[in-house]
Structures are given as structure tokens and as C-alpha cells.
Amino acid sequence: MSDFTLPDLGEGLTEATIVAWQVAVGDEVTLNQALVEVETAKALVELPSPRSGRISALHAAEGETLAVGSPLIGFEEVGAVASAGGVPADGSPAASSAGTPAADDSTADAPTADAPAAAPVTKSAAPQRQQVLVGYGPVLPGTGRPRRRPRSFVTEPYVGRSAEAAVGEISAGEVSAGESTARETSARETPRAMPPVRRRARDLGVDLAAVHGSGPAGRILRADVEACAQGATGAHGGAGTSGACRGASTGMGTNTRASTRVPVTGLRRETARAMTDSAFTAPQASVHTTIDVTDTLDRLRRPGRDGSKASFLAAVCRAILPAAARTPSANARYDTEAGEIEHFARVALGIAVATERGLVVATVPDAEEADGATLTEQIAAIAATAREGRLTPAELTGSTLTVTNVGVFGVDGGVPILNPGQSTILAIGTLRTQPWEHRGAIALRTVVTLTLSFDHRVLDGAEASRFLMDVADVLSDPAILLTR
Structure with a gap:
């Protein structure tokens, strides 16, 4: 073993x-x-x-x-x-069978002429080479x-001991027959729930062993966990139906204040640590602008020669690349220990993705070589992988400049906190149609607010504003790239 x-x-x-x-x-x-x-x-x-x-x-x-x-x-x-009967687990013939009388003490360990002595099994045997x-x-x-x-x-499914030991402890007459059966069942089976449901249970402070599953074969569903967390009698309103917690009270006193404590672990703890370090280490400032992107959106709606289309997020990323070349400090970091500013030779684009486990920043590989349609596909693929929690450590590190699209939540804008080790992060607000000045008249146009947070040790206000307006100019009029 x-x-x-x-x-x-x-x-x-x-x-x-x-x-x-x-x-x-x-x-x-x-x-x-x-x-x-x-x-x-x-x-x-x-x-x-x-x-x-x-x-x-x-x-x-x-x-x-x-x-x-x-x-x-x-x-x-x-x-x-095997420990019982001395029968080898590989199925080879045993030295004695169940139908043969056991030898007495004088002959049990002595080899016979027909049966050579078995080689002793020791832990010091030479280990086999393994991959x-x-x-x-x-x-x-x-x-x-x-x-x-x-x-x-x-x-508590037999942690650190065998199933036989766990059941043996239960059946030793310490509990009644009904309780023994229940505990043996608990020792044999773990609560049936998918990983997202387990994460939801941890977030809400719900013990899955105390939840009645309403899914197929007793599988615990998300609704069961949430109903149990709320103290409901059932997910569908009936007492004793799905979602009820075993032994849970269905009501609270008038003087009881309900609360739930959720352990901060894994990704959320790492995000909290990183954001705290960033907020209290780098002097952060922000600038923002609201621009008319109607012409850009009209162009994005028209497919390319191969029928592919680019998203507005991809268009923003494409606008960032030449802007970062014109303002190198936007693609840099402040090295506190060395007292130096490190400028990166290439833009490693990071995309902030909201997942059930928390916010992650996924690195888009080779964004500088991708066209709008290709970049759209890459962003969609890496975002899907992030939401599944399957990003590799390499895909979660290495970005030098981050883009976060808070507009997908319907907000006009926000002031993001810098990703540690970076000097800028750009937030995109929601696309909103509203009256806007256009060619000397008022017209309905689609506008968006861009907010840039920056490390004031690396960029000053003029550099940050120049970088943001470079991005804004391209999104307002894509043809401007022909003159730069």
C-alpha cells in the first residue's frame, strides 16, 4: 500500500x-x-x-x-x-483452498517437496519504473x-479508512437499527451533485448531506440547494418535497437575523488578495469619454468576403493595439523592487471574464496577428473555457493590458481596478441608442462610454488621455487607421 x-x-x-x-x-x-x-x-x-x-x-x-x-x-x-484467505488478488492459485483443512502450527510455515516456499513479500522490493x-x-x-x-x-464518506472499517464501526451496536442503516448508507454514498451545484452549496453554506435531491436518481439540483439555504419546506411548495433540508427548521423567530457565512477560498480568495494589493500599492487614476460608434457598428454588421463577422469587443481590442504602440507606457508595468518601468515589446491582451467562481483574466494568444473575425472567435472560445473553469495557469497569466466589458451587464460604465503587474485597464460600457449631435443636427445614434484606469507611476494624465482618445478615434471612425 x-x-x-x-x-x-x-x-x-x-x-x-x-x-x-x-x-x-x-x-x-x-x-x-x-x-x-x-x-x-x-x-x-x-x-x-x-x-x-x-x-x-x-x-x-x-x-x-x-x-x-x-x-x-x-x-x-x-x-x-488479499488479507482474507491468503488469495492473491491477481487470481493466481492459492497455497490452500477453502476445502482443504488448515495445517497445524508445526507444518504451516514449512515448505514441502511438492510446494516450494513462497518468496516473502517485503516493502523493500525494488519499485517498478513508472511514467x-x-x-x-x-x-x-x-x-x-x-x-x-x-x-x-x-x-463524511470514509475519510482515511476503508469501507469495511466504516461500516464495521457503525454496526457495532452503538446505534439503533434504523440509525445504523442510515449511517451505513451515508458511508457508502456521497451526495450526488454536479460540480457547479457543489460550488453553489459552498457559496450558500449548505451541507449537501442534508439536502433532499429532486433530480434523477436522487441527484441534487441547484434549486434544491437554494431552497434549503432559504429554509424552504420544498422547492415546489409542498412540505417534505424536493429541496427540503433534513432536520432544518422551516421558520425563524421574529428576533432572529438570518445570515450566511461563506468561506473565501480558491479563485475568490486569490482575486481578493490581488485586488487588495493592486488598490493599495499602485496610485490609480482614471479618465473616460463617451463616443458615437454608429458607423463602426454598421460596418461590423456587414460580413466579410468569407461571411465572417467581428464583434464590437474585438473591434475595441483591434483599436487598442495601434494605440499602445503610440503610447508605450500603456503597455508597461512598474517594478517596485527595482524602481524601474518595464515596457513590454508586445501587447499580451487580457480579457476579463465573469464566471460562477469569480472574475478571471484570460490571455488571448497572438492578438496582434488576428483579424477581427478571428479575434472574435478566440475571445468567445477562451471565455467559454474560463466559465467551465478549464483554463490552464498559462492562460490565466502573462497578459500585459486588460479589457473588461461591463456593458454586458447593462451599465453605462465603471472604474475598474488594475490587474496586478499592469499599467492600464479599459472598461467598455453598454451600447446605448440616444439623441446625439451628428453633423450639426440632433439624431439618434449609438454611443458607448470608455473608462481607462491607469497606474499614475507609469503614466501621467496626458499620456493616459492620449491613449484613450487614440482608441476612441478609431472606434468613432475606423477609416482613421488609413491615415495613421
Whole structure:
């Protein structure tokens, strides 16, 4: 038997939270089979099995946070001899069968002429060479004990012990027959819920073990979790129906103030740390302008020769690239330790994406080489991957200038906080049709507000304004690119 520890997932990550187990105690797994889905400060990650074998123990429960190097899963080699009856697990013939009387003590360990002595099985046997997976490097000792969540967030399916041991503890006569059956069922099964539902339960402080699932085969749905969090008797209004919490009170006293505490972990904790560092480290200022983009939108509605179209967000990104070349400080960062301003040779465009887990900034690769239609497809693809929580650490780092489209939420604009390590971030407001001055008359035009936040150590007001107006000029009149 051996333990598989939580591997180093790179990017300086020191811990991960168990989201959903893909295996159970007693399962036989193969090399690279998905074992568990974990949540880091960067993304959701599925950990593959480093070897083939049988799962002997799960050392953590769903919702528990482990430090890198902590025991995660116990493995039992498939070829190991089973503890009951001395029968090899690989199916080879045993030294004795159930129908043969047991030998006495004087002859049990002595080899016979027909049956040579079996080689002793020791832990010092030479290990077999195994494939080394990416991210499964050596772990230094002293990484500390796992940090546990509050008990209400942790279910208890045989953590760190076998299923037989868990059931044995329950059936020892300590509880009544009805309670024993319920606890054995809990030991055998974890709450059935998809990862997004589990994340929603964590956000609302709901223990999934206390929720009645109304989905197929008792699967817990999002509505069940939300109904339980609200103290409802059922998701559809009837007492004892779906969404009811086991043992939950359906009412509160008049003097009781309802509240929910949500642990800040994973991506939200990393975002909070980064935004706090940014807000209290860089002296941030902002400038904004409202422009008429009617002509640009008319052009974007017309497909290209191949039938493809570009989005307005892609058009903004395309306008940023030449503007950053004219104002290099917009694509730079302030190195506090060195006391220097680092100007980047290329624009690594970052797109802010709102996900269920929080806000992430995804890097769009090779944005400078892409046309409007290609950039539209790239942004859509990377945004979809971000919402699924499948971005790699490389896709979440490395951007030098960020664009955030707050207009999709219907707001006219906002003042964004800088992404750490950058000097500018551009916020796009909603596209709104309203009366506007056009060629000396009032007409209905489509306008948008652009807001630029900048690091005042890197840019002054004149540079920031010049950069913003360069972007605005191109979006107001795309033909201006022909003269620059």
C-alpha cells in the first residue's frame, strides 16, 4: 500500500480544495484515469492517477482544503495478496483452498517437496519504473497538516479508512437499527451533485448531506440547494418535497437575523488578495469619454468576403493595439523592487471574464496577428473555457493590458481596478441608442462610454488621455487607421 499526495500544480500554488471525487474506496483504477476534481486559486483541475491499483482510502472529504504534499489517496497494488484467505488478488492459485483443512502450527510455515516456499513479500522490493506525469514532481517535507473547512461544509464518506472499517464501526451496536442503516448508507454514498451545484452549496453554506435531491436518481439540483439555504419546506411548495433540508427548521423567530457565512477560498480568495494589493500599492487614476460608434457598428454588421463577422469587443481590442504602440507606457508595468518601468515589446491582451467562481483574466494568444473575425472567435472560445473553469495557469497569466466589458451587464460604465503587474485597464460600457449631435443636427445614434484606469507611476494624465482618445478615434471612425 502507498499514498498518493497532492501534487505541486505549478504557478506557486500551495493548496487545493477537493470539489468532487471521481472514485470510491475499492475501485480499481488505471494509469491516468481521473481521480478527483480539485479547485485551486487559478482553475478547476482533474488529477489523473499516477499508477494502476485499487483505491484503499480517501484521505480528504469534498470541500476540504489540502496543502501540497498532503496525503490524498491510498493505493493498494492490484497484485498484492488479499488479507482474507491468503488469495492473491491477481487470481493466481492459492497455497490452500477453502476445502482443504488448515495445517497445524508445526507444518504451516514449512515448505514441502511438492510446494516450494513462497518468496516473502517485503516493502523493500525494488519499485517498478513508472511514467512520470506533468506536475507530479517530488514534494519537500514539512508542508503542514491539511486545513479543514467548518464541519458544516464537510461530508463524511470514509475519510482515511476503508469501507469495511466504516461500516464495521457503525454496526457495532452503538446505534439503533434504523440509525445504523442510515449511517451505513451515508458511508457508502456521497451526495450526488454536479460540480457547479457543489460550488453553489459552498457559496450558500449548505451541507449537501442534508439536502433532499429532486433530480434523477436522487441527484441534487441547484434549486434544491437554494431552497434549503432559504429554509424552504420544498422547492415546489409542498412540505417534505424536493429541496427540503433534513432536520432544518422551516421558520425563524421574529428576533432572529438570518445570515450566511461563506468561506473565501480558491479563485475568490486569490482575486481578493490581488485586488487588495493592486488598490493599495499602485496610485490609480482614471479618465473616460463617451463616443458615437454608429458607423463602426454598421460596418461590423456587414460580413466579410468569407461571411465572417467581428464583434464590437474585438473591434475595441483591434483599436487598442495601434494605440499602445503610440503610447508605450500603456503597455508597461512598474517594478517596485527595482524602481524601474518595464515596457513590454508586445501587447499580451487580457480579457476579463465573469464566471460562477469569480472574475478571471484570460490571455488571448497572438492578438496582434488576428483579424477581427478571428479575434472574435478566440475571445468567445477562451471565455467559454474560463466559465467551465478549464483554463490552464498559462492562460490565466502573462497578459500585459486588460479589457473588461461591463456593458454586458447593462451599465453605462465603471472604474475598474488594475490587474496586478499592469499599467492600464479599459472598461467598455453598454451600447446605448440616444439623441446625439451628428453633423450639426440632433439624431439618434449609438454611443458607448470608455473608462481607462491607469497606474499614475507609469503614466501621467496626458499620456493616459492620449491613449484613450487614440482608441476612441478609431472606434468613432475606423477609416482613421488609413491615415495613421
